[in-house]
Amino acid sequence: VSPSTSRRRHSSSSSGRGGTVILLLASAICASAWPWWCGTYIAVHMGAGNPSTARSVVGWVFELSWLAFLTVAVVGWVVPKSGPSASNSTTDVAERRAPLGVQPRRRHPRIPCARLTRSVTAYPAAQATFTVVDLETTGLDPDIDRIVEIGLVKFSADGRTIDEFATLVNNPGSSREAIGVHRILDSDLAGAPRIEDVLRETFSFISGTVLVAHNFAFEEGFLSIAAWRAGIPPPDVVGVCTLETCRRHLDGRAFSLPAMYKTATGEWAHDRHTALGDARAAKEVLLWLLHRAPSPLYFTQAPRYGAPSPVLDTCQISCRPVPLVRASMAELLASFPQSTRTRRGDPRAIQRYRRLLDDSVHDGRLTMQEASDLTRLAIATGVTGTRLRQIHRQAWDATFADEKDGPWAALTPLRRREMYLVAEALGLTDLASEVNSVIAACSEPEPSPEARYLRGLRVAIAGEDPEVVALRERAEAYGAKLAVNVTKTVQWLATTTPEADDSRHSSARKLSIPILTPAHASARLDEAIRDAEIKACERQRELDEFAARRRQREIEADAYWRPVWRRSELAGDVGG
Template sequence: MSSVGLFAFGSAGGSGGVDLGEAPFVVVDVETTGLSSRSDRIVEIALVRVEGGRVVDEWATLVDAGRDPGPTFVHHITADMLSGAPTFADVAGDILSRLDGAVAVAHNARFEEGFIAQEFARAGIDTAPLPAVCTLRLARQVLAAPNFQLVSCCAAYGIELHDAHTALGDTRATAQLLTRLLADAPALRFPSAPVPLPRYPRHARPRTRVTGLRKGTDGWIQSLLGKLPYSTSDADPASAEAYLAAVGDALSDGKLTGVEAKALARLAGQSGMGAQQVRDLHHRYLDGLRDAALADDILTSTEYQQLVTAARLLGEPDYFADLTAPEAETTHRTRAVKQKGQRVWCSPSVSADARDRLTRAGFVLASNLTRNVVAAVVTAADRDDAKVARARELAIPIRSDLALDDILGTTATPSPAPHQPGATGVGAEQDESRDEPTPAAAVPVPTPRRPQVVAGWYLDPSGRWTYRFWDGTGWTERASAGDGRTWSDSTGLPLWCAPTTDGLVDGQQPHTLTDQITTMQKTDLHAALLLTVRCIDAVENDARVKGHGVAPWYYERAAIILARLGDPAAEVAVLERFARQRHAPGATPARLLERLRHRQATAHA
């Protein structure tokens, strides 16, 4: 493909051509090793999608050009930054999918057109011309300015150009300029409508970068997040763990220095993370601190201050707004015996009478929301309360104070502890000396029992197959992928659990076991996997009965564990299992489906 003809430019005010109406725009910018599209190469590319005048997606990556990066003093890209970055062919699939069905936009678009056309040609990609807009040409029709460089056009509209000569910074500014120009220019008409672009696999993750990090008034982390694209694909487990460890090291002294912030920025960029992926990891880190502080349901003033400080340093000053600060200046834990009984949290607006009814029934009123709280009791006035929102995030059942019978109909006394791997057998006698209750809101508390499950095919607790045959007393070697064929498979794992046929795991709600799974991961990945798969069975059973979407946390955790075990086929299988379910609302389902697409593309590459 020649460097001419990739873009079919639209014109303002013409009578011929096609009016594309509400077609989305994708603003593109490249940083290159030089000015010649034939002899120079792209070293960075960014794409920003604009719909209805609003930015809805950002994507950017460094590109290994296979040669020196050129004028580093202009774009600040060094050879070291490009080492390990994807080639253009590696990410061509991402670029095509983002341009598909959209109008391409660039400032001085002939420059971008020439370089992208040459890179497509090198990768063997041929495509029909893309409808395009050049904001420089459009500005000449609309603006009266001394010149029409991007910085001058932005200045004419009062648009701040941050991070000039970075692909993402320039695309962000051009996206704002485009919206202003379209408002002032006659209607655009194009030679042709968008045509479907070829599908091309993605062979590598993007690599992002952060430049010009400044503490400013908002702090280091807000600066870091603002210089990354909104979102990329989910970080791989190893990179996520490395980043979390670096966060822990950086905040261990209760401070975050510029050197530490820049180290975090480098890690995020090398892992190809966007702002949302970094923010999600920060939430994971803060949730871990929270769980550790509230493990015994006692929050000291020292712990509370540590939580608040960590949240502030990570740019989330209100993250622990739902916690009740200690009234006294306690710095150590009391030795009081933990109260027995299921724990229920009540919002401040719940009446004293309702609280009395709960305590008389044997429930313990929790001061803060933790994963071992079986229900959150709220009033109609609490819909937008921060703590109620936190309860939803933790998947804690929310109950109205006008429907306490849903909770009081259960027994709140402690239940037997669940079996652990290595127990003498399914249904073995429980240790009655344990103080830990088994939360189970709105369902009768089970008594110790030997599971009486009829023989048949059930979901495989090992995670290796879709189904495994239970003979009525134990798991067999017969397994199936769900395609009608059966195989003989000895897992070598202690399949100590019986099939899960309801929404519980040994009488416990799955959300109360997340801490146990996370802890198990550190010492026994196989045991953590077994428990996670049982939780998946439980949430699917519960979803079928109640007609709601499944909680994605368990599938994501299983995928992470399987990735650590080096079993990509099983990882894809558990993600495909998630894809077949009805999904709960939120950002995680889309992230998991993107992870599935990435793993499938990797497997077929």
């Protein structure tokens, strides 16, 4: 190509570009100036007294309004384009919802899931140690929702529970649908630990075991993405899905966790949608699968057994206990995670719990309201059920400081009965059984329910007349405490010699304690017994109504067909 030809092409292209620029500038001027022209035209034709001034004022009013509109439109269009979409932070990317129908691309490590099979492999399930995990979340999408509660149960294949862990997680923002399921309000999460602290202890807890969940994909998705957001590597373990195992090996109508728990235990779970309660239920389902399978079950891939990661510092927990079935301290203690890991907790809350405990069980029994109050305060302590049980044992030891280390068989029948009733009221079932065995060995009948009626009554009875002896025996039979020395805690003194001047009578007069004749004291005692019977009947009525509703629910829900084992397991993808 010659230089002259190049120059001609260059000049023609330059002139073409110049014309285009001029045309664009003219268009821009017309687009921006037309309101000014319209304003001046209107001012002239309205017959203004000073057309020149009117044209300027009205024209610029129209023009400035138009320019303001253009500015707002441009800013509203440009800012969203250059804002969050330009951000590459981990939180922004994680919280971005994928388009409808498009599976989000995840760039985080995953926990692999093995299958349980009846085909013989080199990895028998009967030799494994398992950890069941259950989560409660703000919603169903792990890419945008968060974990609000986690429950873990570690156990061996023979059913022995090794450890438990549970806590709420400070991730407020549950949807109304999620709250309707798990009943966790944002206010319940105040004081709960952060997800980063929870995950560190959770992954240490899981390491060296096989991770189990009923619908493993759900729990694994939330755990993996939460770990990815927090920058914490997930544990090197293999998972198992009990839901998928049930669908593959069983033929039945329903394989949900409540239905399978009913199949495994014969009872319906009363603690659904609490993370610890569901984890315990999933444990029973897996044990049933392992022990009832027509042939031993094996893993399809090797479990990754390794040394458990050390826990350098346990996180502060905020437990949500499983719902109480009845007003029982044993139920309350069992509803918290059972763990030997030492947790400091909140010393002030622990002290308040001790005081409320003393006030609640001084009469040898526990009402539903007292159990509810203790549950709320126990949550604030930040300790496990094992630590609470130690607090209850310390309360029992303090009550029987002089007798707890001596031979119980040498005590009076009344004192042994008091030891049994207080142990039972504190929920110390093992201790109560131990005391009851001593009572049985001494040929003493087990204390009747009436023996608890007057546990809160302390009286003094002086004299050895037949009427006084009968009054004393009646008071003891209903659990009243007979005072040897008259103090301000004594409610009345029964005597046949009200004018006596011995120490007991003198103390009663000094402390303004009523001094009653045996007849009046018997009437007082009968009145206290009637009041105690009314309270006991009311409490029993509440328990009977609760049991009746429970039985009705079980009858209605038991309409589901029990599943049966397939002759051979299904192949391919069965969901779950």
